[in-house]
Amino acid sequence: xxxxxxxxxxxxxxxxxxxxxxxxxxxxxxxxxxxxxxxxxxxxxxxxxxxxxxxxxxxxxxxxxxxxxxxxxxxxxxxxxxxxxxxxxxxxxxxxxxxxxxxxxxxxxxxxxxxxxxxxxxxxxxxxxxxxxxxxxxxxxxxxxxxxxxxxxxxxxxxxxxxxxxxxxxxxxxxxxxxxxxxxxxxxxxxxxxxxxxxxxxxxxxxxxxxxxxxxxxxxxxxxxxxxxxxxxxxxxxxxxxxxxxxxxxxxxxxxxxxxxxxxxxxxxxxxxxxxxxxxxxxxxxxxxxxxxxxxxxxxxxxxxxxxxxxxxxxxxxxxxxxxxxxxxxxxxxxxxxxxxxxxxxxxxxxxxxxxxxxxxxxxxxxxxxxxxxxxxxxxxxxxxxxxxx
Numbered sequence: 001x002x003x004x005x006x007x008x009x010x011x012x013x014x015x016x017x018x019x020x021x022x023x024x025x026x027x028x029x030x031x032x033x034x035x036x037x038x039x040x041x042x043x044x045x046x047x048x049x050x051x052x053x054x055x056x057x058x059x060x061x062x063x064x065x066x067x068x069x070x071x072x073x074x075x076x077x078x079x080x081x082x083x084x085x086x087x088x089x090x091x092x093x094x095x096x097x098x099x100x101x102x103x104x105x106x107x108x109x110x111x112x113x114x115x116x117x118x119x120x121x122x123x124x125x126x127x128x129x130x131x132x133x134x135x136x137x138x139x140x141x142x143x144x145x146x147x148x149x150x151x152x153x154x155x156x157x158x159x160x161x162x163x164x165x166x167x168x169x170x171x172x173x174x175x176x177x178x179x180x181x182x183x184x185x186x187x188x189x190x191x192x193x194x195x196x197x198x199x200x201x202x203x204x205x206x207x208x209x210x211x212x213x214x215x216x217x218x219x220x221x222x223x224x225x226x227x228x229x230x231x232x233x234x235x236x237x238x239x240x241x242x243x244x245x246x247x248x249x250x251x252x253x254x255x256x257x258x259x260x261x262x263x264x265x266x267x268x269x270x271x272x273x274x275x276x277x278x279x280x281x282x283x284x285x286x287x288x289x290x291x292x293x294x295x296x297x298x299x300x301x302x303x304x305x306x307x308x309x310x311x312x313x314x315x316x317x318x319x320x321x322x323x324x325x326x327x328x329x330x331x332x333x334x335x336x337x338x339x340x341x342x343x344x345x346x347x348x349x350x351x352x353x354x355x356x357x358x359x360x361x362x363x364x365x366x367x368x369x370x371x372x373x374x375x376x377x378x379x380x381x382x383x384x385x386x387x388x389x390x
Contacts, residue, residue, distance in 0.1 A: 011040025081371025110334025175325025237268025338369025
């Protein structure tokens with residue numbers, strides 16, 4: 001059954017670099033923009049809407065539009081961390097449906113590896129943030145915050161380190177086929193749980209890689225989609241939400257996906273059981289586990305059993321995930337890896353993923369981004385995508 005949609009993804013591009021010591025962030029933005037436009041069969045002169053987040057330097061959309069020579073009539077610089085670029089997919093659909101633009105370009109770029117950023121750092125967003133004075137004195141390292149969530153999930157539901165490890169195992173099975181992935185060796189559960197402890201209960205292999213790079217999307221209205229070939233992917237549903245500490249009344253065992261997911265599914269008119277492939281933001285293994293539960297792919301508290309059954313491995317399980325290796329093995333360009341989730345979901349729906357990890361008859365895919373972190377405040381965004389004949 002064909003589903004009508006208001007906008008399509010016509011072009012995607014992921015930068016091949018993982019360490020950009022010879023490039024600036026604006027250069028990376030421009031290079032991924034060019035790649036996605038070429039993939040769509042369009043040029044920068046076709047672009048009339050531009051979307052970016054806090055990784056864009058200077059005045060964001062204003063500075064980058066000038067740098068890339070874009071003549072746009074609409075821009076959106078919403079920043080919700082790692083969910084930003086999944087949010088932008090939904091915002092682009094709304095802008096196109098409202099006639100604000102017809103060709104939306106979305107770009108991401110980052111150089112955290114070249115700049116020596118680690119997952120252990122205490123992130124300072126600058127300015128007089130309302131939470132900064134209360135939390136910064138305690139030095140909440142990023143990994144420690146995710147470890148708190150993992151420990152609570154273990155306490156509540158009996159989740160184990162070995163179960164979390166299966167998420168890394170699945171990612172590594174996929175990354176071995178990605179020539180650009182930072183970690184291409186297939187790992188075992190023992191490899192993960194015997195890797196150095198970073199923040200109890202999270203081991204080094206429970207953590208994402210740190211890379212440079214970026215990616216871009218070109219989103220177009222239905223009329224233009226008809227003119228650029230049959231590789232366009234439908235944007236069928238989208239949802240976004242914010243979860244925060246609620247003045248201290250916080251449950252660390254769920255994420256904002258519990259809100260954004262149902263909105264996206266209702267918007268698309270499908271259910272979790274209909275989805276053939278998922279791209280899940282994977283800053284840490286616990287991020288994936290809680291997100292899968294919150295999106296409804298298994299019951300709350302049953303995520304450990306679900307992933308330990310091998311369900312995330314392409315060709316083996318019933319819900320293949322992150323077939324490029326994801327942030328756990330492939331790349332994580334800054335804290336906005338939601339972009340790469342949309343790119344790989346698009347590849348799957350086009351039938352253009354690596355043959356070893358391509359999901360057979362993939363017609364419906366989900367991409368999810370998480371921003372901030374799951375132990376304090378986060379932005380969550382979910383999109384449901386469909387193949388051209390979905």
